[in-house]
Amino acid sequence: MATERAGIVLLAEAAGGVMRHVIDLYRGLRARGWKVNMVLSPSRIESRYQDELKELDQSDIRYVPMRRGPHASDLKAFSEIADILKNQPGETILHAHSTKAGMIGALMHSRVRASVFTPHAYRGVDPTSSKFSKAFLKLVERTYSKDYDRILAVAPAEMEYAKTIGIRQEALRCIPNGLDTSHIDFSKVLQRRGKVHDPLCLGFVGRLVYQKNPLLFIEVLAEVVRRGRAARAIIVGDGPMKAEMLQTAEELGVASLIDWKGGIPATESLPEMDVMVHTSVYEALPYSLIEACADLLPIAATSNYGSEAILRSRLPNNIASSPEAAELATIVLSIFENESVRLEQLKTLEEIGREYSTDTMVSRIEAEYCALASA
Secondary structure, eight states: OGGGSOEEEEEEOOOTHHHHHHHHHHHHHHHTTOOEEEEEOSTTOOHHHHHHHHTSOGGGEEEOOOOSSOOTTHHHHHHHHHHHHHTSSSOEEEEEEHHHHHHHHHTTGGGSSEEEEEOSSOGGGOTTSOHHHHHHHHHHHHHHHTTOSEEEESSHHHHHHHHHTTOOGGGEEEOOOOBOOTTOOHHHHHHHTTSOOSSEEEEEESOSSGGGOHHHHHHHHHHHHHTTOOEEEEEEBOOTTHHHHHHHHHHTTOGGGEEEEESSOGGGTGGGOSEEEEOOSSOSSOHHHHHHHHTTOOEEEOOSHHHHHHHTTTOGGGBOSSSOHHHHHHHHHHHHSOHHHHHHHHHHHHHHHHHSBHHHHHHHHHHHHHHHHHO
């Protein structure tokens, strides 16, 4: 039984999709009989995840403040996390998620039975980084990743990147993120998607930060309107770039067309959208794309590890060859100017949505824990 093996500690500082992943993994493991604890930083947890965390067993959750970037407080965080691990009953498998937790977790290797790291997009995959920055990031990422017993990439290209920085092959696994689709009636969603809103509604989902490139979304909206298509937009997410986005929207004359939803669950607004415009500079495997597929929401995307993994084999024409507003606008309009193309895409999106399941994700991660616990 799982309860006779090592306990699991999930360590995370990050927000957004990382928190979605950690909560789903916790629930899945608990349902299978594992003893699981979460050590989380309270600093960047969005309100929707705070509400979900309150519904869980609070004795399983410890909050340790951690800064996203390097900071003097890291020493205190390290000490607190070390004490938590020391006081865990029996043997422990530590599973760190995203960069900051990965760095701290790397220092805990000798304190646990085994250690696992899910990068959720190495920073070095940013294609806009300078040659010097990429070399530096590769060195740093290899340094804190190399001693983990397992590195779990969420996209094939991310695993290939891990190889290039020197992570040993035997430690690498590719386990994509998953979504609980058991409650979705795809036939009803397909019926709902049969009609397009007037005006056409473009959607953006993500934190309003550099990585997500939200200014490009504003430019795409403006380009679609410039080409004579009546359109509006919904933006789900919040972040430091909102003021700059507002200014850009004013300058491009589309401010009145945008409905700012803030940090609500994306699933609440996906049905209102006709197309998701995914503009990220770099990603691993974002939940926003999986959720869009499960809601049969067509996607126009920039090229990154996530969009390549999800769309390239089935909807290659939905990925722009360059991060330019003009090309993304062309993709958006090409979908909705040909009804047969759009309806065919809905069937393909259903196939993709069914593939990325939470149950599969948890099963594959659990198998790695079992292998490490019995090694």
